Amino acid sequence: DLRGRCGLLMLAPWVGIGGADLVVQNYAKAFVGRPDLAGQTALITTADASRTDTDLIPPGMQHHQLPESYRNLPHDRQRQLIAQAIVLLKPATIIPVNCFDFSRALNTYAPQLGTDRRVYLTFFAFDRIGRGSYPTNPITDDAGRAFTSRLAGVITDNHATASLVADTMGIDDTVVKVHRQPAMRSIPEFESIAQGSAYVDEQFSAERPFEVVWPHRMDREKRVDSLVEIAEEVRRRGLPVRINVHGSAVLHAGDPDLRPQLRRLGVVVHGPYKGGLPALPVDRYHCMLLTSESEGLPLSIVQAMHLGLPVVASAVGGVGDIVKDRETGLLTTGPDDITGFVDAIAALVESRELRRTLIRGGYDFARANQSVDAVQ
Numbered sequence: 001d002l003r004g005r006c007g008l009l010m011l012a013p014w015v016g017i018g019g020a021d022l023v024v025q026n027y028a029k030a031f032v033g034r035p036d037l038a039g040q041t042a043l044i045t046t047a048d049a050s051r052t053d054t055d056l057i058p059p060g061m062q063h064h065q066l067p068e069s070y071r072n073l074p075h076d077r078q079r080q081l082i083a084q085a086i087v088l089l090k091p092a093t094i095i096p097v098n099c100f101d102f103s104r105a106l107n108t109y110a111p112q113l114g115t116d117r118r119v120y121l122t123f124f125a126f127d128r129i130g131r132g133s134y135p136t137n138p139i140t141d142d143a144g145r146a147f148t149s150r151l152a153g154v155i156t157d158n159h160a161t162a163s164l165v166a167d168t169m170g171i172d173d174t175v176v177k178v179h180r181q182p183a184m185r186s187i188p189e190f191e192s193i194a195q196g197s198a199y200v201d202e203q204f205s206a207e208r209p210f211e212v213v214w215p216h217r218m219d220r221e222k223r224v225d226s227l228v229e230i231a232e233e234v235r236r237r238g239l240p241v242r243i244n245v246h247g248s249a250v251l252h253a254g255d256p257d258l259r260p261q262l263r264r265l266g267v268v269v270h271g272p273y274k275g276g277l278p279a280l281p282v283d284r285y286h287c288m289l290l291t292s293e294s295e296g297l298p299l300s301i302v303q304a305m306h307l308g309l310p311v312v313a314s315a316v317g318g319v320g321d322i323v324k325d326r327e328t329g330l331l332t333t334g335p336d337d338i339t340g341f342v343d344a345i346a347a348l349v350e351s352r353e354l355r356r357t358l359i360r361g362g363y364d365f366a367r368a369n370q371s372v373d374a375v376q
Contacts, residue, residue: 002062002089007040009091011099013047015056018217019299020098020124022276023181025056027095032060046070046101053274075104083109093118106147114150123156123165124296157181158297158318182372183302184278190363193308198286199359202352209242210349213285213309215277215300219250223335224258226291231265233342241345243289246280248272277303286355287312287348291335295319302370305362310355312344322370328362
């Protein structure tokens with residue numbers, strides 16, 4: 001269907017609510033709007049069709065979903081079909097976003113895929129096997145390095161991941177390009193930010209608590225177990241704090257479901273949502289919490305800064321690129337620093353001036369570095 005109408009090809013597993021999904025939308029919107037690519041942009045999604053919200057794909061971007069039968073084929077046949085499709089489409093540029101199907105095909109068919117076209121790879125997140133383990137990705141395998149000389153570049157969104165990618169793949173760091181990602185198409189003016197609860201409210205009590213929002217997937221990488229410990233410590237100290245969880249539960253085999261335990265500790269578990277932080281009642285929250293084990297550069301933090309929420313976050317991955325402690329947010333040493341998390345929350349409860357300093361600093365930094373205008 002796409003043959004002869006595809007100058008630029010994007011590939012992604014799906015387009016949903018995560019940070020990588022927002023990256024897909026950012027690139028899709030940017031390329032669709034280019035006059036030289038009018039009618040020549042296409043997106044292929046390769047994984048579970050139910051996880052793609054087609055409303056998030058901009059008009060003008062041709063979209064094709066691989067059929068479920070693709071998953072029933074042997075892995076070598078999957079790689080072959082991806083490569084054959086690309087050779088037939090003849091795109092001038094290929095940009096996959098965390099698409100392992102393409103990465104595996106590239107490992108096998110680098111000469112065919114990398115000839116007479118620009119091939120970029122993207123690293124916005126790594127999977128990990130076991131807590132604290134080395135990051136994994138199909139294109140970091142030692143056996144698959146031959147293709148690196150055919151790359152136009154490797155794109156990531158923060159300097160920590162860029163350094164890790166260059167080291168892991170054994171490539172020159174000049175090949176790795178840091179491309180900051182906008183988290184919102186439209187940013188509120190600061191005057192409206194200054195009307196929000198986090199900027200205005202001063203006194204808190206059990207009846208009118210300090211509202212913390214944790215808006216992430218409930219999986220092992222996001223360290224829901226740390227959130228449980230934070231809730232326990234908040235209760236032990238008697239702080240007037242209520243934690244709100246928004247996000248779907250992504251349970252791996254053998255993982256306990258911690259939602260009942262969170263509810264027993266007074267945490268409000270709201271369930272799945274889509275649309276990022278702007279879709280939530282941000283005006284009634286007082287800070288955003290990120291407890292992750294590993295991250296690239298979480299765009300939820302950027303959205304929080306745009307929307308006037310102080311951020312308390314693990315100092316992992318690319319978080320340090322945007323969260324400067326006590327300037328644009330508050331940092332802990334990592335997801336196991338429970339005391340650090342609760343001390344930071346308590347400081348925000350006690351000081352409206354600290355909240356205002358972080359809100360202003362975070363807003364100015366994000367607008368200057370992570371807005372659409374800043375990254376065009």
